[in-house]
Every structure is written in structure tokens, then in C-alpha cells.
Amino acid sequence: MSEQLELVPAPAAPRRRARTPASDVPLAADEPVATVLVDTPLAHLDRPFEYAVPADLAQSARPGVRVRVRFAGRDHDGYLLARTSTAEHSGRLAPLRTVVSPEPVLTPEVLAAARAVADHYGGTLADTVRLAVPPRHARAERSVPAEAEPGGRPLDPAPADPSPEQVWAAYPAGPALLRRLRAGEAPAASWLALPGEPPGHDWPQAVASALRETVLGGRGALVVVPDRRDVDRVLGTVGKAVGEDEVVRLTADLGPEARYAAFLRVLRGHASVVVGTRASAFAPVRRLGLVVCWDEADDLHQEPRAPYPHTREVLRLRARSEGAGLLLGGFTRSVAVQRWVQEEVLAPVSGGHAALRERAPRVVVAGEGHQEERDAAARTARLPGVAVRALRTGLEHGPVLVQVPRQGYVLGLACQDCRTRLRCGVCHGPVGAGDRRAAASCRWCGSELAPEHPCEECGSLRRRTTGVGDRRTAEELGRAFPGTRVVSSGGDHVVDEVGDAPALVVATPGAEPWCAGGYAAVVLLDGWRLLERASLDAAQEALRRWCGAAALARPVGGSPGRRREVGVVLCGVPPHGSVPAVEALVRWDPAWLAARELSDRAELGLPPLVRHVEVTGPAGAVDQAGRALVAAGMHLLGTLPTADTAPAGPGAGPDPQVRATLSQGEGQAPEAVRAVRADRSARKTQDVVRIRIDADSGA
DNA sequence: TCAATCCGTATC
DNA sequence: ATACGGATTGAC
Numbered sequence: 001m002s003e004q005l006e007l008v009p010a011p012a013a014p015r016r017r018a019r020t021p022a023s024d025v026p027l028a029a030d031e032p033v034a035t036v037l038v039d040t041p042l043a044h045l046d047r048p049f050e051y052a053v054p055a056d057l058a059q060s061a062r063p064g065v066r067v068r069v070r071f072a073g074r075d076h077d078g079y080l081l082a083r084t085s086t087a088e089h090s091g092r093l094a095p096l097r098t099v100v101s102p103e104p105v106l107t108p109e110v111l112a113a114a115r116a117v118a119d120h121y122g123g124t125l126a127d128t129v130r131l132a133v134p135p136r137h138a139r140a141e142r143s144v145p146a147e148a149e150p151g152g153r154p155l156d157p158a159p160a161d162p163s164p165e166q167v168w169a170a171y172p173a174g175p176a177l178l179r180r181l182r183a184g185e186a187p188a189a190s191w192l193a194l195p196g197e198p199p200g201h202d203w204p205q206a207v208a209s210a211l212r213e214t215v216l217g218g219r220g221a222l223v224v225v226p227d228r229r230d231v232d233r234v235l236g237t238v239g240k241a242v243g244e245d246e247v248v249r250l251t252a253d254l255g256p257e258a259r260y261a262a263f264l265r266v267l268r269g270h271a272s273v274v275v276g277t278r279a280s281a282f283a284p285v286r287r288l289g290l291v292v293c294w295d296e297a298d299d300l301h302q303e304p305r306a307p308y309p310h311t312r313e314v315l316r317l318r319a320r321s322e323g324a325g326l327l328l329g330g331f332t333r334s335v336a337v338q339r340w341v342q343e344e345v346l347a348p349v350s351g352g353h354a355a356l357r358e359r360a361p362r363v364v365v366a367g368e369g370h371q372e373e374r375d376a377a378a379r380t381a382r383l384p385g386v387a388v389r390a391l392r393t394g395l396e397h398g399p400v401l402v403q404v405p406r407q408g409y410v411l412g413l414a415c416q417d418c419r420t421r422l423r424c425g426v427c428h429g430p431v432g433a434g435d436r437r438a439a440a441s442c443r444w445c446g447s448e449l450a451p452e453h454p455c456e457e458c459g460s461l462r463r464r465t466t467g468v469g470d471r472r473t474a475e476e477l478g479r480a481f482p483g484t485r486v487v488s489s490g491g492d493h494v495v496d497e498v499g500d501a502p503a504l505v506v507a508t509p510g511a512e513p514w515c516a517g518g519y520a521a522v523v524l525l526d527g528w529r530l531l532e533r534a535s536l537d538a539a540q541e542a543l544r545r546w547c548g549a550a551a552l553a554r555p556v557g558g559s560p561g562r563r564r565e566v567g568v569v570l571c572g573v574p575p576h577g578s579v580p581a582v583e584a585l586v587r588w589d590p591a592w593l594a595a596r597e598l599s600d601r602a603e604l605g606l607p608p609l610v611r612h613v614e615v616t617g618p619a620g621a622v623d624q625a626g627r628a629l630v631a632a633g634m635h636l637l638g639t640l641p642t643a644d645t646a647p648a649g650p651g652a653g654p655d656p657q658v659r660a661t662l663s664q665g666e667g668q669a670p671e672a673v674r675a676v677r678a679d680r681s682a683r684k685t686q687d688v689v690r691i692r693i694d695a696d697s698g699a
Numbered sequence: 700t701c702a703a704t705c706c707g708t709a710t711c
Numbered sequence: 712a713t714a715c716g717g718a719t720t721g722a723c
Contacts, residue, residue: 040710045710051711681712
């Protein structure tokens with residue numbers, strides 16, 4: 001090690017070195033070379049570098065530990081990936097400066113997953129590992145007990161109540177799924193959860209049952225849900241199923257110390273089951289046997305930091321590389337998952353006919369079926385009579401839920417006659433208008449919609465312009481139900497749960513309070529507002545939100561008397577025969593809508609069959625990056641100004657913020673993106689553009 | 700002829 | 712990024 005081959009003639013005089021030469025430090029006798037992943041944001045340096053291991057670090061410098069190294073003249077953090085006896089690098093190796101902590105926080109399994117995720121999104125390994133390993137907290141390292149003995153604790157064999165078999169009995173494919181999880185196999189499934197949620201048979205119970213079988217089979221598991229409320233809801237049920245001590249909660253809102261402590265409990269083998277939000281998808285669960293993503297179509301599963309991975313993708317890659325089972329669940333199914341189902345990557349697990357008939361809520365579309373409400377006026381009334389009657393009747397039996405879409409979506413444009421959303425004539429992207437007077441244009445390529453552009457569905461030339469402001473919901477409801485207790489949930493006032501006492505619960509989508517006994521009626525207002533969002537996913541997302549609320553309705557079950565009284569009323573949409581999302585809700589057939597969407601998109605060459613890349617930032621930089629991607633084989637759909645978040649520093653940015661959308665042409669999207677990122681970081685200064693693959697940029 | 704500066708490139 | 716080497720330019 002003391003001498004290296006010199007490829008160029010040595011300088012006449014030995015150069016004096018400003019810093020300590022490596023040869024001064026005695027090196028580790030065994031495997032004196034360390035491969036290190038240096039934590040740098042520079043994309044073109046996205047590869048491991050080798051360092052010499054000083055003798056005094058020989059023991060602590062083990063794979064997976066955090067280290068500090070000198071890199072490009074500065075100290076950097078990094079992870080030790082491997083120890084070897086000889087170096088690939090021909091030059092002199094700098095020594096490791098320190099081992100930050102002997103804790104091997106980056107396990108081989110997580111490293112492999114991070115690599116796969118980075119490759120999939122054309123991102124850097126360093127960025128991805130930053131998402132996977134929480135920041136160190138020294139006190140937490142001291143407070144968590146040392147490594148658990150490898151033997152593991154036997155799970156208490158007491159029979160679960162209800163048994164996993166009972167919970168999954170309503171799903172024809174359920175028993176096989178449980179058996180395979182117990183047997184250590186790796187089933188992969190798209191699970192369409194049944195609504196209705198009778199106590200003991202709701203989705204958290206189903207998740208808990210699957211986890212129990214996995215743990216009984218001697219393996220660990222991971223559950224990723226969209227938000228903190230869902231974590232709380234799942235945690236109790238899962239704790240009962242597998243033992244409180246086996247479960248750990250892993251969410252960002254714990255704060256640095258508690259979060260790192262929870263991470264260490266998993267890493268050191270004290271807990272075998274993790275329940276958390278998207279950041280927990282990389283948790284170092286030992287002998288990973290099952291990964292679950294609940295409500296996989298919720299965009300909270302989309303990570304907002306580079307390389308912007310989606311939970312369902314992270315879990316799919318992890319399950320594959322670690323041989324674990326994969327369960328992607330929800331009341332609805334995303335188009336991405338539908339594709340995997342059709343490609344037989346995932347097996348469909350859905351309720352049987354009988355269970356569906358029993359548990360699917362009865363959905364009424366306001367404006368149908370009642371003679372006096374067939375006319376257009378009734379359809380556009382915000383609170384139609386049929387909804388008022390359902391609420392009034394429901395309030396005699398318990399709480400009722402009214403879902404009101406939030407304001408402020410970028411509205412799209414729809415056909416006046418059948419209300420199908422209009423698509424761009426050039427690239428089939430979603431069409432929208434900032435306000436009623438603005439010309440309608442494509443959200444992707446910017447093309448203005450021709451005035452005579454006919455509806456693809458019915459050929460009509462008439463368009464529905466939307467954007468009517470309203471804040472009258474609470475007022476109207478208050479007038480309609482004087483003296484009733486009103487609970488409002490949404491925005492920064494989210495209510496977690498309501499009791500069984502009658503109350504009028506008004507909530508925005510996703511903020512519906514959980515109600516143990518189920519709501520006696522559910523009314524979905526202003527359906528058009530969801531349907532007409534200028535997003536590729538508008539129909540899917542509308543159904544997801546409706547189903548999320550409708551699933552909270554009290555099951556009407558076998559009692560024929562009550563069947564007529566209660567259920568779900570969808571308001572503000574055209575008759576369901578012409579709107580797929582409405583039809584899917586009425587029939588409770590989310591797979592049908594997903595399949596329909598997927599085949600539409602296949603025909604039009606849209607995601608997920610074609611990958612999209614979105615570049616945002618100052619116009620000049622975006623233009624440059626866009627051209628590089630085009631040179632790499634991608635197809636530029638268009639570049640648009642982004643109205644939002646114009647920071648416009650004090651005279652700093654003459655360049656307006658824009659967003660370019662590209663689709664995958666010939667080349668491979670991740671490779672093109674990786675190359676462009678590397679190129680930009682190699683010479684350009686601060687990388688202000690954001691490049692995302694597979695983002696639904698709609699709104 | 701030497702030093703100050705620019706530019707390109709590697710970063711272990 | 713930033714540190715370094717080699718090339719370039721400018722003044723003695």
C-alpha cells in the first residue's frame with residue numbers, strides 16, 4: 001500500500017502535502033479498503049468511492065455504518081458499503097476520517113431496494129438512501145436496548161378473534177393468500193377491500209390478519225398508509241393481532257429522536273412489524289415477509305423529495321428483491337395497479353358476489369328515479385330533495401356524513417350534454433381553463449382547444465364552463481336541519497372520529513371522521529367538482545374519494561326494511577349511464593373503471609403505459625433540460641407557465657417558472673433522466689430544475 | 700521569465 | 712460544489 005504505480009512521471013521534488021498523507025496512518029491489517037457511498041447532491045458522482053481504513057477503525061468500520069470522509073476537499077457524510085482487501089482505484093486512497101456510529105443503519109436489503117428505486121426513477125443512490133435512513137440521533141441510539149437475540153420471540157399462539165380465516169372469508173382468494181403468507185411464500189396481490197366495514201371485518205382488521213399469518217410464519221412485515229390518522233387506526237388492531245411489543249409506529253411527525261428510536265427498534269430486531277406513512281417504506285424490517293400499501297391510489301403516497309418515488313413502486317421493488325409478499329389495497333384501484341394486474345404481476349383479490357351484495361352501499365344518484373327530480377334544475381341544485389330526505393331519515397338513527405369537495409382545484413372543461421371531460425386534440429392531455437373567461441388549453445402541451453372541438457363521447461359541441469364559487473354548504477345544511485349538532489372536518493380542523501349519536505358531519509374528501517358504527521347516511525355533494533378537475537386521473541380520483549366516504553356508511557345488510565331508508569346519495573353529477581366514475585360507484589365496481597381507464601390510455605398512448613417526465617423550474621433551465629431529454633429520445637409535449645409558487649426573488653429571477661411535460665419516445669426514461677441530471681450537475685451551477693418521472697402533474 | 704488568472708476536469 | 716493542474720495572458 002505504501003507505493004502506487006505512477007501513471008505520470010513523478011514531480012522532480014516530492015510535493016509537500018498540506019494534509020496528513022495516508023501513508024502516515026497505520027491501516028487495518030485485514031481488508032484495509034472501504035467502499036463508501038458519499039452523501040453528495042451531485043448526480044454525476046453517483047457511484048461508490050474507495051477509502052483506506054485506518055487500523056483504529058478496523059473493528060467499527062463495518063458495512064452499513066455512517067462514516068465521515070474527505071471528498072473533493074471537504075468533509076462529507078457517507079455510508080460504508082463494503083470492506084475489501086484490494087482497491088479498484090489506482091490512485092492513493094484517502095483514509096476514512098471517522099466512523100460516526102457503529103450502528104449499521106444501511107442494511108444490505110435496504111441498500112438493494114434503494115438501488116432499484118434510484119434506477120427506476122433515474123435518480124441518485126445518495127438521494128434515495130437519504131429517504132430510506134432517518135437522520136441520526138445520538139441519544140436515541142443510547143436509549144434503545146441493544147440487539148435482540150436472533151432466536152426471536154414466539155408469537156403468543158392464542159387464537160385471534162376474529163380469526164384471519166373469518167376476516168378474509170369474504171374474499172375467494174383470501175384463504176390462499178393467508179396460507180402462502182404463513183408458509184413463507186411471496187404472493188403479490190391487488191386487494192379491493194369490501195366496503196361496509198362491519199366491526200371486526202374492516203380493512204384494518206384484514207391487514208392485521210395478514211400480518212399475523214406472516215409473523216406466525218416467522219417473518220416481519222411493513223404497512224404503509226397515507227396519513228397519520230390511518231396509522232393510528234391500524235396500529236391498535238395490528239397490536240392486538242401480533243402483540244403490542246412487535247409493532248412500531250414510524251412516521252415523520254414523531255420528531256427526530258422518537259423517529260430514530262423507532263427505526264432502531266426495527267433495525268435491532270425488537271419489533272418485527274412496522275406501521276407508518278410513506279417514509280417507512282424503506283424500514284429495515286428483518287426477514288421481510290409482507291409489505292402492504294393501503295389506499296395505494298392516494299397521492300399522499302407520492303414522495304415529494306427526489307427522486308420522487310411512489311410507495312407502491314418502492315414496495316413492489318422491495319418485495320421483489322427481498323422475496324416478500326406484496327399487498328396493494330384500497331377500496332379502489334389505481335390505473336398503475338390495474339396494469340400490473342393485467343400483466344399478471346399482481347393477482348386480483350376482491351370480494352365475492354355474495355359479500356359484495358351484502359356490503360356494498362346502496363347508491364342513489366340525485367336527479368334519477370324520482371319523477372319530480374328528473375329535470376336539469378334538480379340535478380344542479382346543490383342539495384337535492386333526495387339528499388335532504390336521506391339525511392333526515394339517517395339522523396333518526398345516528399350520525400350522517402356530507403362530503404363537500406374542497407375549493408381551488410384547477411377546473412377542467414366538460415361536455416355540456418354528457419359531461420365527459422374534454423381532452424386535448426393534439427396530445428390527449430387534460431384540458432382546463434384558469435377562469436371562465438380564459439381560453440381553454442391543454443395542461444400538458446398548451447394547445448388551445450379548437451372552439452368546435454367535439455366531445456369524444458357524444459359529439460356535442462356545447463361545453464360546460466364551471467368555476468361557480470360557493471360557500472353556502474354549511475348555511476344550506478344548517479337551514480335544512482335546524483337544531484342538529486354539526487361537526488365540521490377538513491383543512492386544519494380534521495376530526496378523527498365521531499360517536500354514534502346523531503350529528504351532521506360535514507367533511508372534505510380524505511378528512512371524513514371514522515365512525516365505529518357506520519354513518520346512517522352519506523351524501524356526496526358537487527360531484528362535478530371532482531369529475532371536472534384538469535387531471536388525467538380525475539375520474540379515478542373522484543371514484544376513490546366517493547368510495548372512501550361511501551365505505552363509511554353503515555352496512556344495510558339483509559334487513560330489507562332498512563334497505564330502502566339509508567345509503568349513499570351522490571349529488572351534482574349527470575345521470576350515471578354516461579359517466580363511468582358514477583356508474584362504477586353505483587355498481588361498486590372499481591376494477592371495471594380501472595380497466596376502462598387503462599384501455600383508454602393504452603389507445604391514446606398515455607401513462608402508465610408510456611412514461612411521462614415533468615421538468616419544472618426557470619424557463620431557460622427547463623428549456624435546456626428539455627432539449628437534452630429530447631436528444632435522449634423523449635418527446636416534448638409542451639412547456640407551460642406554472643401560475644403557482646412564483647418566488648420571484650428581489651430582482652433575482654427574470655425567468656418565469658415553467659413546467660415542461662415529455663413522454664417516453666424511443667429511449668428509456670430513467671436513463672435519459674439520469675444522464676441529464678448528471679450532465680447538469682457536472683457543469684451547471686445550482687440545479688434549480690426539478691425532473692420527475694411518473695408524476696401526475698394534472699393540477 | 701515569472702506570476703496571476705482562466706478553464707477544464709476529477710473528486711477515492 | 713471545490714480543489715487542483717495545465718494553459719494562457721500580461722508585465723517586468
